[in-house]
Amino acid sequence: MSHRYFHRQRVCFAETDLAGIAHFSNFFRWMEEAEHAFYRSLGLSVHPLQQGASDTSTGWPRLKASAEYRQPLLFEEEFEVELLVAEMRSKAIRYQFRFWKHPDDPGARVLAARGELVVVAVVAVPGTREMRATAIPDLFRERISCVDPEALTDFPSSLLPP
Numbered sequence: 712m713s714h715r716y717f718h719r720q721r722v723c724f725a726e727t728d729l730a731g732i733a734h735f736s737n738f739f740r741w742m743e744e745a746e747h748a749f750y751r752s753l754g755l756s757v758h759p760l761q762q763g764a765s766d767t768s769t770g771w772p773r774l775k776a777s778a779e780y781r782q783p784l785l786f787e788e789e790f791e792v793e794l795l796v797a798e799m800r801s802k803a804i805r806y807q808f809r810f811w812k813h814p815d816d817p818g819a820r821v822l823a824a825r826g827e828l829v830v831v832a833v834v835a836v837p838g839t840r841e842m843r844a845t846a847i848p849d850l851f852r853e854r855i856s857c858v859d860p861e862a863l864t865d866f867p868s869s870l871l872p873p
Contacts, residue, residue: 712856716749716794719814722784733784739776742808742826745792753854769848771830774803778826782812790814790823795858802844803831804855807863 718741726737747757757771784790791814798805808826813819832851833842 712854713749713753714796714856714858715862716745716752718745718748718792718794719789720744720792721789722786724786727786731786733786735778735780738778738780738810738824738826741792741810742776742778742794742806742828745794745808746806746828746830749794755851755854768834769845770833770835770842772833772842773828774831775827775829778824780824782821782823784810784812784823788812795862796855797827797858797863799847799852799855799857801846803829804847805829 720741722733722737726733728734750757791811793809793811795807795809796804797807806828808824808828809822810824810826812821812823832845832847834845835842
């Protein structure tokens with residue numbers, strides 16, 4: 712079972728402003744990319760078609776997304792996104808993210824940003840556009856576990872829906 716994942720990224724030109732600093736909105740994309748890579752590393756997918764498509768396949772919409780910025784990430788800068796499974800309830804998972812500058816240099820490594828995603832397992836109601844919360848599939852529960860709460864000391868706690 713896995714509760715932590717590291718994903719490398721590099722700031723692309725199109726992700727920056729005129730000063731060459733990564734635009735804030737990209738941090739949300741990078742959190743989602745890290746989440747998808749985490750699932751792939753476990754042989755899972757966030758997309759129902761990759762889960763053995765049927766009308767009752769599980770989807771994962773976002774209930775909450777937030778980010779806090781501390782240091783800029785610059786054009787061409789390589790950084791590391793650390794994903795931590797902070798909490799898992801019956802229908803929702805809360806992920807915490809840390810964005811690390813200078814990931815290969817322990818002396819220079821510094822927190823650039825941190826973020827949070829709360830995702831909810833849903834199924835589509837056949838014949839409608841409605842989604843209903845559902846239990847997290849067993850396949851996900853078998854492969855994902857929560858990180859030790861001590862690893863989350865620099866994150867505020869948040870509550871998930873039951």
